[in-house]
Every structure is written in C-alpha cells, then in structure tokens.
Amino acid sequence: MRDFILKRVAAVILPFVCVYGFYVIFHGHISAGGSFAGGIIVGLSYIAFSTIYGIKKGRAKMPDKVLTWAESFGTLWYGIMGMVGISRGVPFLANKLAGVDLGVPGALFSGGLIFYIGLGVGIRVASTMITIFFTLMEDDRENAA
C-alpha cells in the first residue's frame, strides 16, 4: 500500500494511537480497559505502520533486539514482581499482604503491584502481536521475492 493520503493520515494518527495504548496500559487500574487491551493497541499502531509504510520501515522502528528483549522480559518481569511477596515472607504475587504501599484509590500510582504487573503484561501482549505479524509478513515478502 503506497497511497499518499493513507501515508499522511497514518503519520498524523499513529503516534497518538501508540501513546493512547500506553495510556490504557498505565490507567488499567483506574479506568476502563487494562493491560491486555492497551498492549493490543500499542501492537496495532506498529502493525498499521508496517502495513502502510512497508515491513522494512516497520522493522527499523522496532529493532529485533528490542523485540526479543520485550518478548523475553515481559513474563520474567511478572515473576520478579511476584518475588516481592516471597521476599517479604508472604505468598507468591501477594499485593496487600506484602505490605506494598497501596496509595489512594484513583491516583495513578495506586493499587500497589497492579500498576507494575500491568506494565509487564502490556509490553508482553504488544511484543507478541508485533512478533507474530512481522514473522508472517516477512515470510510473505521472501516468497514473493
């Protein structure tokens, strides 16, 4: 797809889509949505970019190293957050029991570990979407060439 109008519109909209995705991830415990939905939105902004501008430019925006790192580190981050509970002598993934500062309901940094766990899940979902899409897309282009 090399359409001029599509490219210009995407250039205006897609950065906001990406930022909105991170907004949904970060506000998962305050408003509607959550880390899964936010991760999908972040992944979608990259998928739309590589569909419109071509896979090469898309890959340049999201290097393989970053993608691999996010792919591997998302779940590990979840595990590390679970270890906070164990280090305080309470069960795995405990939140209130672990004595984490829960904050005021409605504030951005409320809910204790929920905020950090949600960040890990969001990165995880986004990297999964992007990885699957890039893999499928690349194979197609190689077969065509």
Place this chain on the structure above:
Amino acid sequence: MIKKLLVLLIVLATAWVGLLAIAELPPYGMPDNPVHNQVSERYINDALEETRAMNMVTAIVLDYRAYDTMFETIVLFTAALAVVITLKTDKKELGDGEEEGGR
C-alpha cells in the same frame, strides 16, 4: 445399518442425559443462584479496600487471580514461539537450500 442405528441410539441417549442435566440448572439471572456466593460478594464489597484499584476487573485479573494471568502471558509467549518456529526462515539457511536446489 444396525451399527448406524446403534450409534444413533447412543447419541440420543447421551443427548437425553445432557438435557436432563441442563433441566436441573437454576434459572438464569436469579439472585439466589449458587453462582452468587461469597466469592463475588467479597469482590464487590472488599475489592476497593483490599487493592485500592478503582477498576474491579483489573483488581481481580491482576491481584486476586494474578497467578492465572501470569500463565496467560506464558500462553501468549508460547503462541509467539510456535509462530516463529514454524514460519521464521533463517536467511542463511534459505540461501543454502536454494543453492542445493540449484545443483
């Protein structure tokens, strides 16, 4: 023919047992259903106090059921892994294959 009739009979019998079980289910959406037990009550009454997260769904998914969500992310990891293993072609490997095909 006899075999087909027998199979039909077994299918109908199984369906009959299933329908009997469904007929025993409580009516949908009634307040005194066994689904509405102390678990949902606890979530509705205490979720805000216990997690301080305003979105109750997130509180359940990422706090009460955090262990479940952790393995959900591992399911995502496995899905990406399967796609990459099945479809990713190493550039070098591909070149070798083409050379061998040429010979």
